[in-house]
Amino acid sequence: MTSLRVLTGITTTGTPHLGNYVGAIRPAVAASLKSGTESFYFLADYHALIKCEDPLRIQRSTLEIAASWLAAGLDPQRVFFYRQSDIPEIPELTWLLACVTGKGLLNRAHAYKASVDKNTAAGTEPDTDVTAGLFMYPVLMAADILMFKSHKIPVGRDQIQHIEMARDMASSFNHLYGEHFVLPEAAIEESVATLPGLDGRKMSKSYDNTIPLFAPREQLRRLIAGIVTDSRAPGEPKDTEGSALFQLYQAFASAEETSALRQAYADGIAWGDAKQVLFERIDREVAPMRARYEALVADPAGMETLLLAGAAKARQLATPFMAELRQAVGLRRLNAVAASGTPATAGRSASPPAFKQYREKDGQFYFKLVDAKGRLLLQSAGFASPRDAGKAIARLQDEGETALAALAGQLAPVEGVLPEDLSMALQALKDAGNA
Numbered sequence: 002m003t004s005l006r007v008l009t010g011i012t013t014t015g016t017p018h019l020g021n022y023v024g025a026i027r028p029a030v031a032a033s034l035k036s037g038t039e040s041f042y043f044l045a046d047y048h049a050l051i052k053c054e055d056p057l058r059i060q061r062s063t064l065e066i067a068a069s070w071l072a073a074g075l076d077p078q079r080v081f082f083y084r085q086s087d088i089p090e091i092p093e094l095t096w097l098l099a100c101v102t103g104k105g106l107l108n109r110a111h112a113y114k115a116s117v118d119k120n121t122a123a124g125t126e127p128d129t130d131v132t133a134g135l136f137m138y139p140v141l142m143a144a145d146i147l148m149f150k151s152h153k154i155p156v157g158r159d160q161i162q163h164i165e166m167a168r169d170m171a172s173s174f175n176h177l178y179g180e181h182f183v184l185p186e187a188a189i190e191e192s193v194a195t196l197p198g199l200d201g202r203k204m205s206k207s208y209d210n211t212i213p214l215f216a217p218r219e220q221l222r223r224l225i226a227g228i229v230t231d232s233r234a235p236g237e238p239k240d241t242e243g244s245a246l247f248q249l250y251q252a253f254a255s256a257e258e259t260s261a262l263r264q265a266y267a268d269g270i271a272w273g274d275a276k277q278v279l280f281e282r283i284d285r286e287v288a289p290m291r292a293r294y295e296a297l298v299a300d301p302a303g304m305e306t307l308l309l310a311g312a313a314k315a316r317q318l319a320t321p322f323m324a325e326l327r328q329a330v331g332l333r334r335l336n337a338v339a340a341s342g343t344p345a346t347a348g349r350s351a352s353p354p355a356f357k358q359y360r361e362k363d364g365q366f367y368f369k370l371v372d373a374k375g376r377l378l379l380q381s382a383g384f385a386s387p388r389d390a391g392k393a394i395a396r397l398q399d400e401g402e403t404a405l406a407a408l409a410g411q412l413a414p415v416e417g418v419l420p421e422d423l424s425m426a427l428q429a430l431k432d433a434g435n436a
């Protein structure tokens with residue numbers, strides 16, 4: 002039985018904070034200990050280049066993130082733990098995937114669209130300050146994921162679209178060149194808390210309200226003392242609801258400890274005392290890891306060796322797989338041509354586009370038209386019954402382009418598809434039907 006492969010990347014632009022620990026590191030380390038799972042955790046330093054132009058920061062962050070994960074208990078013997086830029090097969094695969102990815106698909110990526118919207122709102126050119134790196138980000142991420150045939154990708158909600166795009170790229174490639182890739186799925190951990198930061202908003206670098214995971218003990222105490230609270234005096238009962246302090250405590254404490262603090266709130270514990278309780282509780286969990294972290298950070302050469310060993314282990318999978326993919330697309334030794342005969346997929350790219358019917362969660366019936374490369378050409382609105390959807394499809398097949406106008410209300414436009422591409426596709430369908 003093949004085991005479940007779980008993979009996630011961490012962009013190397015910052016210093017891990019308590020929110021990263023509770024939201025990503027701690028659950029990932031726990032998951033890596035489950036049997037029947039193979040875990041891949043990597044330092045996404047190529048991704049870091051997209052948003053950070055400070056070389057020292059990238060280098061430092063790589064060391065700090067690697068040290069944090071190891072200090073938190075990740076066992077590099079048990080998992081695949083590597084630095085993205087040590088795997089040359091990843092940028093190589095990025096290119097192969099770029100060649101089966103519609104530009105229109107990337108136009109729809111949230112991160113890119115957000116930049117375009119910002120520029121449009123500011124009245125500047127849509128692509129001002131948008132690098133090709135940002136635009137290609139989903140392709141690089143798909144290469145990370147598809148390279149290791151990963152099944153589950155634990156990510157935050159903001160990354161779901163990227164996983165869907167990786168699936169799209171995998172299906173396009175598989176369709177053209179045979180079944181090489183596993184289709185990945187996003188795994189969203191509903192039960193994992195998002196931590197509030199010092200000011201009560203979500204703990205995040207962009208709000209500058211974080212508590213570094215391995216802040217020295219005295220700094221941790223000072224930072225916790227600065228968490229916002231309301232102005233209730235000692236002796237006055239306090240609300241746990243909406244209390245950042247309480248939520249932080251809950252993320253570290255047992256159920257019993259949490260209910261004891263809830264009682265203390267009701268009994269009017271002074272904020273200063275509550276902060277002391279929180280500080281001691283967090284420090285109790287973090288202190289042993291902090292000692293390991295400090296030792297790891299103090300030995301960059303040791304870390305370098307460890308990461309290179311991780312890369313060698315990952316490349317035992319990546320190198321043969323990349324060779325298989327090169328072979329599949331035709332990047333072949335010339336003297337091997339005769340041996341492998343006709344490509345298995347010859348003529349496939351000339352196959353006509355196809356309709357796909359499906360039912361959505363809303364209970365309605367939909368169809369879409371995709372070309373041989375898996376690119377979406379036409380998308381229907383919802384139909385009450387599969388029969389209605391089928392009728393619309395039949396009409397498009399028989400009448401081709403002329404049916405478009407008649408069905409206008411039942412079709413949703415697809416961004417990035419040129420009218421001539423659509424009419425060619427419909428013509429090809431009609432021809433196939435008449436043949």
Ligand code: TRP
Nearest residue numbers: 008009010011012045048142145
């Ligand atoms: N883009 C992800 C983030 O910003 C990091 C990342 C890079 C990643 N490659 C990945 C996550 C592959 C999961 C799988 O959070």
